[in-house]
Amino acid sequence: MPPSPSRRKVIRTYNLCLLGFGNVNQTLLRLLQRKNSELRERGIVWRIAGVATRKMGWVANENGLDPAALLSNNVLAQSRAGTPAPHDVREWLRLAKADVLFEATSLSPRDGQPAIDHIRAALEAGAHAITANKGPIVHAFEELRSLARAKGRKFLFESTVMDGVPIFSLFRDNLLCIHLQGFRGILNSTTNVILSGVEEGLSFEESLVKAQELGVAETDASNDIEGWDAAVKVAALIRVLMDVPIRLEEIQREGISKLSEDVVRAARAEGKPYKLVCRAQRTDQGVMASVRPERVPLSDPLAWVAGTSSIVYFETDIFPGLAITENNPGLDATAYGMLADFVRAVKET
Amino acid sequence: MPPSPSRRKVIRTYNLCLLGFGNVNQTLLRLLQRKNSELRERGIVWRIAGVATRKMGWVANENGLDPAALLSNNVLAQSRAGTPAPHDVREWLRLAKADVLFEATSLSPRDGQPAIDHIRAALEAGAHAITANKGPIVHAFEELRSLARAKGRKFLFESTVMDGVPIFSLFRDNLLCIHLQGFRGILNSTTNVILSGVEEGLSFEESLVKAQELGVAETDASNDIEGWDAAVKVAALIRVLMDVPIRLEEIQREGISKLSEDVVRAARAEGKPYKLVCRAQRTDQGVMASVRPERVPLSDPLAWVAGTSSIVYFETDIFPGLAITENNPGLDATAYGMLADFVRAVKET
Numbered sequence: 001m002p003p004s005p006s007r008r009k010v011i012r013t014y015n016l017c018l019l020g021f022g023n024v025n026q027t028l029l030r031l032l033q034r035k036n037s038e039l040r041e042r043g044i045v046w047r048i049a050g051v052a053t054r055k056m057g058w059v060a061n062e063n064g065l066d067p068a069a070l071l072s073n074n075v076l077a078q079s080r081a082g083t084p085a086p087h088d089v090r091e092w093l094r095l096a097k098a099d100v101l102f103e104a105t106s107l108s109p110r111d112g113q114p115a116i117d118h119i120r121a122a123l124e125a126g127a128h129a130i131t132a133n134k135g136p137i138v139h140a141f142e143e144l145r146s147l148a149r150a151k152g153r154k155f156l157f158e159s160t161v162m163d164g165v166p167i168f169s170l171f172r173d174n175l176l177c178i179h180l181q182g183f184r185g186i187l188n189s190t191t192n193v194i195l196s197g198v199e200e201g202l203s204f205e206e207s208l209v210k211a212q213e214l215g216v217a218e219t220d221a222s223n224d225i226e227g228w229d230a231a232v233k234v235a236a237l238i239r240v241l242m243d244v245p246i247r248l249e250e251i252q253r254e255g256i257s258k259l260s261e262d263v264v265r266a267a268r269a270e271g272k273p274y275k276l277v278c279r280a281q282r283t284d285q286g287v288m289a290s291v292r293p294e295r296v297p298l299s300d301p302l303a304w305v306a307g308t309s310s311i312v313y314f315e316t317d318i319f320p321g322l323a324i325t326e327n328n329p330g331l332d333a334t335a336y337g338m339l340a341d342f343v344r345a346v347k348e349t
Numbered sequence: 350m351p352p353s354p355s356r357r358k359v360i361r362t363y364n365l366c367l368l369g370f371g372n373v374n375q376t377l378l379r380l381l382q383r384k385n386s387e388l389r390e391r392g393i394v395w396r397i398a399g400v401a402t403r404k405m406g407w408v409a410n411e412n413g414l415d416p417a418a419l420l421s422n423n424v425l426a427q428s429r430a431g432t433p434a435p436h437d438v439r440e441w442l443r444l445a446k447a448d449v450l451f452e453a454t455s456l457s458p459r460d461g462q463p464a465i466d467h468i469r470a471a472l473e474a475g476a477h478a479i480t481a482n483k484g485p486i487v488h489a490f491e492e493l494r495s496l497a498r499a500k501g502r503k504f505l506f507e508s509t510v511m512d513g514v515p516i517f518s519l520f521r522d523n524l525l526c527i528h529l530q531g532f533r534g535i536l537n538s539t540t541n542v543i544l545s546g547v548e549e550g551l552s553f554e555e556s557l558v559k560a561q562e563l564g565v566a567e568t569d570a571s572n573d574i575e576g577w578d579a580a581v582k583v584a585a586l587i588r589v590l591m592d593v594p595i596r597l598e599e600i601q602r603e604g605i606s607k608l609s610e611d612v613v614r615a616a617r618a619e620g621k622p623y624k625l626v627c628r629a630q631r632t633d634q635g636v637m638a639s640v641r642p643e644r645v646p647l648s649d650p651l652a653w654v655a656g657t658s659s660i661v662y663f664e665t666d667i668f669p670g671l672a673i674t675e676n677n678p679g680l681d682a683t684a685y686g687m688l689a690d691f692v693r694a695v696k697e698t
Contacts, residue, residue, distance in 0.1 A: 042525075166524065169523045176689045176693070177384045178685075298647070301653060319676075320678070321675070321677060323674035325650070326670070327662075327671075340524075
């Protein structure tokens with residue numbers, strides 16, 4: 001739906017800083033270019049005022065870096081063209097005059113660092129903080145939410161669960177006055193691709209390679225295979241949507257590494273395949289949650305969610321079963337979640 | 350998620366007017382009572398300042414009618430206790446000092462009346478207009494949207510498709526800068542209950558009685574069985590989400606009355622059951638849309654949507670397949686959509 005005419009009047013330019021410049025933030029930059037005119041209709045003009053990677057260090061220019069040069073991997077040339085090189089995230093944000101930080105460093109499930117420090121620095125510098133990284137939600141959600149409120153900025157993270165599908169904003173903006181009792185779903189693509197591959201006759205190893213070729217699994221896929229990635233997502237949903245500060249250790253977690261290929265294929269042949277199922281249920285004591293391989297009947301939509309697709313069923317006081325399914329997302333999906341967070345952040349402040 | 354503390358400061362009382370007092374608005378009134386404290390936390394206090402039914406006429410009292418008396422069907426007593434009886438919708442809204450109209454009269458698929466007049470009257474009187482009636486969307490969406498904008502009020506209709514599941518607000522508030530290319534789904538409960546019943550061995554007649562007992566089908570179920578209800582929903586989704594002013598006659602429409610019981614059962618036994626499938630696809634010429642019985646394979650989630658459940662798959666430029674499923678909604682669901690529209694309307698103005 002196009003925005004209503006009244007929103008089109010004031011146009012403002014925002015300085016964006018990209019922390020990490022791998023798949024996610026590169027795709028985000030291309031998407032920002034593609035959606036340029038629609039953003040302008042909403043009063044939003046942007047420039048990339050900072051990029052940082054482990055290899056290149058902190059690159060900042062408050063007047064804007066050239067997106068084409070960045071995408072052709074010419075970050076060093078950009079660096080020379082810019083202001084003096086900053087030494088850390090705070091100096092980088094300051095020199096870039098950052099309005100928005102897009103945090104897309106790798107997940108560290110155990111402590112959420114260094115992403116938490118980056119987000120804290122952005123909020124303290126008066127910038128909105130948008131992350132595709134689940135770690136900060138699980139390890140510092142309440143602190144970062146308070147900090148964002150105190151600073152009048154937004155801390156948003158739509159891309160952390162189900163790519164950029166609007167799960168968090170659905171509950172925040174649309175499912176008003178609703179109580180979430182629990183949920184059940186498939187939230188990790190790597191294990192889903194592996195199980196689908198094994199059912200089709202590949203070995204675990206071959207399936208993993210396939211997942212890596214699809215860009216779904218990382219070189220070290222143990223976070224996925226052992227259920228850490230899914231558990232972190234479950235914890236994020238519980239903390240944010242159920243307002244219960246659950247710790248990662250409280251989530252029962254079992255990966256798919258103990259399943260044999262024969263067992264996986266036999267289960268599918270019997271019409272009750274294995275899936276790495278995520279669950280959470282509110283109880284008198286708080287929330288019970290688990291991630292583990294479960295056999296699901298074919299009458300259950302979870303049985304049909306294959307490859308990189310994902311699904312989550314929410315049980316609420318109004319809707320007994322409200323499901324969101326995402327089929328075959330491309331790389332755009334995660335980047336889109338960050339772009340939508342950007343629009344939300346500037347619209348609401 | 351609880352609202353942020355900053356929203357809790359100002360408390361305002363809203364005068365609500367219920368037009369129609371059947372299942373939907375009675376359930377809405379009970380839900381308003383149940384969600385009273387959460388609404389107050391959002392700064393919203395309400396009173397019922399008007400109720401109108403064909404039998405009782407226009408009942409208004411700007412100081413509030415007694416909900417308990419209304420729910421015990423004591424509308425006449427309320428009427429006597431109120432201000433002088435109004436003669437039409439405009440006088441009723443004026444005497445009730447209406448802030449919000451909840452329009453829940455029956456669907457008239459051919460012209461959308463008298464609901465369109467009611468909504469026009471509300472907006473012109475400076476009240477928000479919230480409807481569970483699809484007719485006004487199909488026959489007067491653009492006019493009513495413009496009128497609402499001109500008056501600085503909201504015209505909202507979340508309950509018209511998939512009960513109160515936030516479809517329209519999802520696209521409006523969350524799927525920012527997204528282009529909808531098409532959709533596919535099951536949107537009519539009566540035909541779905543009938544087909545499920547026939548598959549389980551009931552006759553068409555018995556299944557229809559079952560749907561009526563469930564409160565899903567009306568006494569005259571021809572609007573459902575001939576595909577009118579589904580076609581009106583398809584038209585509403587196209588007009589609002591795809592911004593194409595399609596007319597109802599442009600939607601290819603075929604109901605389920607030509608299917609025999611044997612054919613329906615054989616199709617299910619063969620693993621490719623019949624469903625009344627809704628479709629829309631953007632083309633160079635506009636939008637192609639249809640409602641008709643289609644056979645769907647079991648690998649398609651549509652095949653598993655039984656009884657009163659519903660589903661819709663959206664194809665967008667970012668998400669190739671984003672599905673929303675609603676399983677076994679209760680009466681609360683439709684009323685909830687109107688309550689959520691109420692919160693949205695007063696939050697945004």
